[in-house]
Amino acid sequence: MTNAMYATLGFSVAAAAGAWAWRHWLPRSFWYAVGFPLKAARVYLTWRRVAYGCTLTRKRRAWRLSLEAVPGLRTASAVIHERRRVRRVDIERAPRLGLLRPTGLGWRVRVRLHDGQIPEDYVKVCDRLAHAWRVYAVRVVDSAPGSVTLLATMSDPLIGVDVSPETGELLTVRPGRLENGRDWVIDFRTVPHWLNAGATQSGKSNLANAIIKGLAPQPVAIVGFDLKGGVEFTPYAPRLSALATTRTECVRLLDDLVGVLTDRMRICREAGARNVWRLLEQVRPVPIVVLVDEVAELFLMADKSEKDEIAKTATALLRVAQLGRAFAVYLIVCGQRIGSDLGPGVTALRSQLSGRICHRVNDPETANMTLGDMDPDALDAARAIAAETPGVAIIAGQDGTWHRARSVYVSEEEAEAAARQHAALTPAWADLVAVDTVPLKAA
Numbered sequence: 001m002t003n004a005m006y007a008t009l010g011f012s013v014a015a016a017a018g019a020w021a022w023r024h025w026l027p028r029s030f031w032y033a034v035g036f037p038l039k040a041a042r043v044y045l046t047w048r049r050v051a052y053g054c055t056l057t058r059k060r061r062a063w064r065l066s067l068e069a070v071p072g073l074r075t076a077s078a079v080i081h082e083r084r085r086v087r088r089v090d091i092e093r094a095p096r097l098g099l100l101r102p103t104g105l106g107w108r109v110r111v112r113l114h115d116g117q118i119p120e121d122y123v124k125v126c127d128r129l130a131h132a133w134r135v136y137a138v139r140v141v142d143s144a145p146g147s148v149t150l151l152a153t154m155s156d157p158l159i160g161v162d163v164s165p166e167t168g169e170l171l172t173v174r175p176g177r178l179e180n181g182r183d184w185v186i187d188f189r190t191v192p193h194w195l196n197a198g199a200t201q202s203g204k205s206n207l208a209n210a211i212i213k214g215l216a217p218q219p220v221a222i223v224g225f226d227l228k229g230g231v232e233f234t235p236y237a238p239r240l241s242a243l244a245t246t247r248t249e250c251v252r253l254l255d256d257l258v259g260v261l262t263d264r265m266r267i268c269r270e271a272g273a274r275n276v277w278r279l280l281e282q283v284r285p286v287p288i289v290v291l292v293d294e295v296a297e298l299f300l301m302a303d304k305s306e307k308d309e310i311a312k313t314a315t316a317l318l319r320v321a322q323l324g325r326a327f328a329v330y331l332i333v334c335g336q337r338i339g340s341d342l343g344p345g346v347t348a349l350r351s352q353l354s355g356r357i358c359h360r361v362n363d364p365e366t367a368n369m370t371l372g373d374m375d376p377d378a379l380d381a382a383r384a385i386a387a388e389t390p391g392v393a394i395i396a397g398q399d400g401t402w403h404r405a406r407s408v409y410v411s412e413e414e415a416e417a418a419a420r421q422h423a424a425l426t427p428a429w430a431d432l433v434a435v436d437t438v439p440l441k442a443a
Ligand SMILES: Nc1ncnc2c1ncn2[C@@H]1O[C@H](COP(=O)(O)OP(=O)(O)OP(=O)(O)O)[C@@H](O)[C@H]1O
Pocket: 198, 199, 200, 201, 202, 203, 204, 205, 206, 207, 390, 391, 392, 406, 407, 408, 409
């Protein structure tokens, strides 16, 4: 080998090692500087072929110069049989691809729909696109009249979720991350009541921990219903204004809550306000977030003597759900199942819980019950959640959109520490129940 060859070889090895080190130690900058431009070039160069393979192209008649008419290729017979230099031929036209914009995990791109196409046409071929683009997943994340936005992710964004549940905004928590790489944010003022369903060990309690950690530093009251004998919520008692652990305590606490709602209703009426948010800030009652663990326990009947108590519980819970939004009482109802077999009260309650979180479930019916009349793709996604990924859930708000998401891991100790740290912010239940009777002006 000559010296020049040794030098070239040495240079190539050094460049490869440098690229490897760059990618290994600074993956983000490597992605933006090298990985993304290469991927983008590949996507544009192969788009027509990929779109054809995914049946997204449309046939169009177009004028094309025929090869027979090119002088160098012209044969005697072609000249005789093919007189035109330009002919109309059928071509496959791919939808127009917009500018690829890099994200930390992949890229977003807007695609102009062909006439007659709808966003669902793209939803159906997302898996095919992911294989063609050699990425982890492709999702339709947005659509506008005439276009869809596709999001391609290189790896699963739900591995190693490391967000902080505290948002610094009242009644807003960030329990995890969505599959599209964005934060998963629960805003109780937008979606007031949530159903959190899932099989055992699916991540329901972890989500409750994240919500408690997010709410603990806020000026809100947190109330717990824990019919598992208090084992779930007792560690958070310093930050709970009230905790019910037996059925009798539950009935009493629900009575109190209905009383609080009735008082808030009266205050608003006297002040001429439609809801507590229209009252002056200094006189606005403290928002209350109610956590119910294993809701089925509230409805299960051991013998007939419990019938009246259960009926009372169901009615009170339903009233809290119906009136809560306007009067700042919010519900998070957790359970393995919340089926109609638990009684008619449960079905009525479920219809009031407009926010839905479906963790891994054991049976398809639970996914159906939780996600109800959602897109069938949401149900398929819920049934596909693996046992090895606790905390992964399908979440749906009242606008009908759904996302795959994962809660951030918050251990019991962490949530307990947050509860202790912010114990001073816990309003006493007696103060919440004894509401000021002075008529208050609307803001
Ligand atoms: N987001 C997450 N990331 C990582 N691990 C998680 C996550 N969520 C839950 N886990 C783990 O999964 C296990 C089960 O979680 P969790 O106790 O929240 O489930 P659960 O649905 O409340 O179960 P159960 O109904 O039996 O109480 C726990 O060991 C927890 O550490």
